[in-house]
Amino acid sequence: MAQEFTFTVNGVEHTTTENKPLLRYLRDDLHIHSAKDGCSEGACGTCTIHVDGAAVKACVLTTALASGRNIVTVEGLPEDVREAFVYAFGAVGAVQCGFCIPGMVMA
Numbered sequence: 001m002a003q004e005f006t007f008t009v010n011g012v013e014h015t016t017t018e019n020k021p022l023l024r025y026l027r028d029d030l031h032i033h034s035a036k037d038g039c040s041e042g043a044c045g046t047c048t049i050h051v052d053g054a055a056v057k058a059c060v061l062t063t064a065l066a067s068g069r070n071i072v073t074v075e076g077l078p079e080d081v082r083e084a085f086v087y088a089f090g091a092v093g094a095v096q097c098g099f100c101i102p103g104m105v106m107a
Contacts (some may be wrong), residue, residue: 001065003042005019005020005067007067007070007071008069008070008071009026009072009076009078010032010073011076012072014030016029016063018063019062020063021061021062021063022049022058022063022065023040023058023059023061025060026071028060032075034074034075034102035048035074035102035103036102036103037059040060042060044100044103045057045107047059047103048102048106050071050106051066053102055106073106085105089101
């Protein structure tokens with residue numbers, strides 16, 4: 001019998017039997033695209049998410065290591081928090097291309 005890995009993502013419990021990078025699970029299986037794949041080796045931070053309240057790079061965490069943990073992506077932040085970041089980044093012109101902004105927000 002395959003081992004199951006269960007964790008909560010943005011308030012919803014998910015289970016998988018695949019042990020793969022959490023970033024791939026978030027993007028490919030859950031279709032959560034705020035965590036971006038910039039380097040796949042934990043160097044750039046574009047895939048930053050919160051795991052049990054701490055900023056973690058999703059490309060180096062596996063679904064097995066995430067088992068039993070609470071994961072939050074930009075999509076899981078309260079609307080007023082997201083709007084505050086939109087305003088703050090826009091107010092100071094810190095938008096550039098926008099690719100890495102979700103990782104900055106979660107960091």
